[in-house]
Amino acid sequence: MVNLKFRTLEWKNDTLLLLDQRKLPNIVTDVACTTPEQTAEAIRNLTVRGAPAIGVAAAYGLLLAVDLSASGPQVLTDLEKAALLLGSARPTAVNLQWAVDRMMGIAAIYHDLNAADLREHLSEEAVAIHEEDMAMCRKIGEHGAPLLADGMTVLTHCNAGALATSGIGTALSVIYTAQAQRKRIKVYVDETRPVLQGARLTMWELMQQRIDATLITDSTAASLFGAGKIDAVIVGADRIAANGDVANKIGTYNVAVLAAHHGVPFYVAAPRSTFDKKIATGAEIPIEERSPAEVTGVGAARTAPTSAKVFSPAFDVTPHRLITAIVSDRGVQTGGR
C-alpha cells in the first residue's frame, strides 16, 4: 500500500483544489477553483498537467458549472458552454475530451431531472472518473513492481508520477509499489530538457516519498549505463500505436537506444487509454514542436544567441523493437526486445 505524502488534486467543500505545479519545487501551495473558467485556466497554464490528472480536473470543472448555474433548462446550456471551454483547454491529451464526454453523456441521460438530482448523478460520475484513475495507477504499480528486484537502480525520464495523475502515477507507481513491498530501489532522474519536468517535478515527488533519488543531466545517463550502474529504465507514454511504438517526452528514444546498447531492460508504464488503435505505427503520430525560447533560455537566464535557429520537438517515438515490456493497468505485455 503506497502512502502518498501529497496529492495532486482534491474535491473538498465543493471546491477543486489543485497543487500548483508551476511553483514546484520551490513553493508548495494549492490553487482553489470554484468556477469552470478557473479550472480551464489552471489546465491551460499548467497549474495541473499530465493527461490523467487534467481529465479528472475537467470532470470536477463541469460539476462547478452545475453548482453555479440557475436551475431549470439553463443548467444544460451552462454545462455545454463549460464543456467546450474545458475540452479545448489543451489540444493533445486524449483523456481531457474523454472525461468531458463522459460527464456530458450523463447530463444527456438525466437532463429531465431536477437540478439537485442531475447534480447528484454528475457528482457520482466525476468521483467515478477520479476513483478509476486512482485504481488505474494502483494496478500499474501492482503489475509492474515484480519487474523490480530489491537493490535495483532505475532510470526514469520526465514525470510519469503522481503529479501527472490523481493517484500514485504510472511509471513512478511501479517504483512506489516496489518500495512499499520493502524493496530498496535507487532512482536516477533525467532532468529532461527543455522544460525540466524531471528536475522540477519527479525529483520533488520522489524526495517527498523518501525514495533514494539522484538528479542528472540527460546526457549523463550514458556514462551511468556504461559503468553498469542502471538495472532498468521505466518511463511513461503519451500515445502507443497499434504496432507498439511509443510516443513520449523528447529524449525517451535516446534512453531506449542506450538501454538496448547496454543490455538493460526498457519498460513503458501507461494506462489502457494511452493505446491508440487507430494509429498503425509511430510514424503516424504527429509531433508537436515547442517554442525556441524554451531552449535559448531558462527562466530569466538567456543561454544562446537571440536569433539562434532551434529545433525543439516535444516528443519522440521509440520503436517497439527497443521496448522490453509495456506495463498497463491490464497487465504486462512483452515488447519487441
Added chain:
Amino acid sequence: MVNLKFRTLEWKNDTLLLLDQRKLPNIVTDVACTTPEQTAEAIRNLTVRGAPAIGVAAAYGLLLAVDLSASGPQVLTDLEKAALLLGSARPTAVNLQWAVDRMMGIAAIYHDLNAADLREHLSEEAVAIHEEDMAMCRKIGEHGAPLLADGMTVLTHCNAGALATSGIGTALSVIYTAQAQRKRIKVYVDETRPVLQGARLTMWELMQQRIDATLITDSTAASLFGAGKIDAVIVGADRIAANGDVANKIGTYNVAVLAAHHGVPFYVAAPRSTFDKKIATGAEIPIEERSPAEVTGVGAARTAPTSAKVFSPAFDVTPHRLITAIVSDRGVQTGGR
C-alpha cells in the same frame, strides 16, 4: 582559407586582449590584461577557456611580467613568481603548464642577457606558441575536411571551436575548412548541459561564421539520428589514452553510442598534445565532478529542489571501439569502428 570574423585573443600594443567568453553570446567585448595577475585571473574566471587558448594566454602573461619588471636580476624573480601564478590558474589543462614551461626554458637559457634582449627572446617564444597553435588548428581542418562532403549535416557537442584556441578551432576547424572549400555543411549543436557551452559558445561562433547551425537539447539528437538526418559527428577531446579511448565533455559518450547504433561516423578532432601516452586506457583518466548547483539551476532560475542529490561528472570516456577516426594536426588515424 578560413576567414574568422572574430578572434579569441590578441597581443596588441603590449597588451593581451581577450574576448570575454563569460559574457557571450549576449555581449561581445574584450578584457585587456596588462599584468600577469590580470591574465591569471582571466584564465581562472573563464574569460578565456579551452586548453590551447589558455596556454597562449599564459605565454603572453609572462611577457607582461617582463615588461613590468625592473631590469637586472629582478626580472628572473618576477618571471618565476608569474610562472607559478599562471601555471596554477587552472588545474586540468595540460597546455597551460606546457606553455609556461616553454617560456621559462627560454628565460633559463638567456637569463644572462640584458633585459631588452631577454624580452626579445621571450616575445619570440610567445609568438611562436601562438603561431604554432594557429597552425595546429589549420592542419586539423585540412586533414579533417575531406571527411565531409558537400551537403552533409554534422552534429557537434560542447565547444571545440575557435573560442577554445587562438586559431580556427579543432572540431569546428574541420567544418570551417570544409565550408571554405565551398561545401555546404549544416550543423546541429547540442546545447551541452550543464554549462551550455554548445548553446552559448558554439552557436555564437557558427553564426558569426555564417554556418547553417541549429541548436537542440542534448537528448533531441537521438530522434535526428533516428530520422536519418545526421551524416557525421565531430567532437573535440580533453585527453586521449594510449589505447585510443577519448575523454571529452559529459554527453560525448551518449552521442558516440547513438552514432554507432545508427551507423553514422563518429570523428574526434584534437591536437597531438591531447594524446597522453602515460595513460593506458580511458578507465585511468580521472573524471572531475562539478558542483550540484550547475544542475539544480541555470543563472538565477532554480530548477530542482535545493537539497536534491546530484551526480554531475564534467567528462565521460568514449571507448576506442565507438570512434570511426581521430583527426589531429598530424593526420587522420583510423579508430576502432
